[in-house]
Amino acid sequence: MSLSLYNTLTNKKEVFKSIEPNMVGMYVCGITVYDHCHLGHARAYVAFDVLARYLKYLGYGLNYVRNITDVEDKIIKKAIENSETISSITNRYILSMNKDFKDLGLLEPTIEPKATDYINEMILMIEELIKNKHAYVGKNGDVYFAVRTFEDYGNLSNKKIDELESGARVKENLDKDDPLDFVLWKMAKQEEPYWNSPWGRGRPGWHIECSAMSLSTLGKNFDIHGGGPDLIFPHHENEIAQSKCSFDQEFANYWIHSGLLKISGEKMSKSLGNFARIKDLLKTYHPEVIKFFLISSHYRSALDFTNESLEQAKAGLVRIYESIDEKIILKESDEVDKGFVQDFECAMNDDLNTPRAISILFEIVKKINLENDNLIKRRLVTTLKKLANIIGLLSEKPELFFQYGSGVDTQLIEEMILKRNLARKDKDFDKADEIRDELKSLGIILDDKADGTKWKKV
16 A cells, blocks of 8 residues: 555545655755744644654655745744844744753754745745746835736635635735735834845835745756645645746645644634743643644644643553563564554555554554563564654653653652661661651652562552
8 A cells, every 4th residue: 555645735645656756855944033933833843743754664755845944024023022133033033942942852854944044045936936927016116926827726725716805905005916815025124134135124024935946946947845734725736827827837746734722722822822831831741642632633733732632642641651571672673563563554545644643553562561571572562662653652761761851850769769768678667667658758669560660650
């Protein structure tokens, strides 16, 4: 069975076929760096991390481009409010973003272009659009894309021009020829950053940034373009229009979008003030717990966030980690259970059905826990780890996973365990129980095994 992916452009699952054999070009719209990343961002980028990992598992080479938007209205507004330079704002939040994504265990993109490094490419694209009569200079000096010159406008978002027109007239802009037209180049206002252009000092519109960066890093036609559901319209719709009108050929072949992350039934966003920062969640929850929560639902489905949902995800992942016998030292050459591998691949080939893939992991766990034959158990544990690794799980040593976020001094815990073991050796069981209870009050549970006492945080 071949990999099938849901293409937003055609509204159906399609068998994936790359332009170049065994090589995939993938562009994912990245972060606008004006604040710390939240769980809604993780929802999208974990989804594309799973896709990247699975493409590599299937044997594809991957050119994964994830851009950074470092010039935009929100960034400028924050810089003015803070009496701070644009670069100071963006550099700080780029570092914050990179740390969050690294801590989450996301694969690094092949290229991470910044919008401000591609201004010349944007200007050249805008010049081409003006030359081809798809763009014009408005009455205020801004450059606009003429939407009605692209007959396929609205195909991605399933919107019709007439419906868009009625909505656009509510906030009609007299500086442009048509209410539907969108800005490609803005004249710079006082205190705003600017670049010199044929139309005067200004800065790019948001949509042209991704078209120029994808063209520069992947070429005119590439395999996959992705992002969150809020980007379908107008951002990705506008990207398609300006890109196809600029070079008159296909743009991206597959458009992949993740589902919304909601909190109390509303989209999680900074503007609504209902967001949970990734770095704050990582203080309590192991990165794989967060990933497990996000991929326990299909990447295209809406997902509701609550503290209880993270606790449920933690409990599920604990079950999987508890099935791994640390005394079994696995090797790359170890055999796997081909039946489970086939079932797992079948699930993932069906538009990255991670809920089904995770259920297969639990089937393996069940068999591990019932198995007494060490050779069979070894094969099952090998299978479990290799399949889990494909979707970014079970990369931690079980002992370290269980100790994550203990909130207490690890050295102190080890010293207390040593004192308890000495008390047990001296048959001072009251003292040993006292130390065990003290640790329990700190949320630390002990497990006495043949090779020593292990502890974990509950």
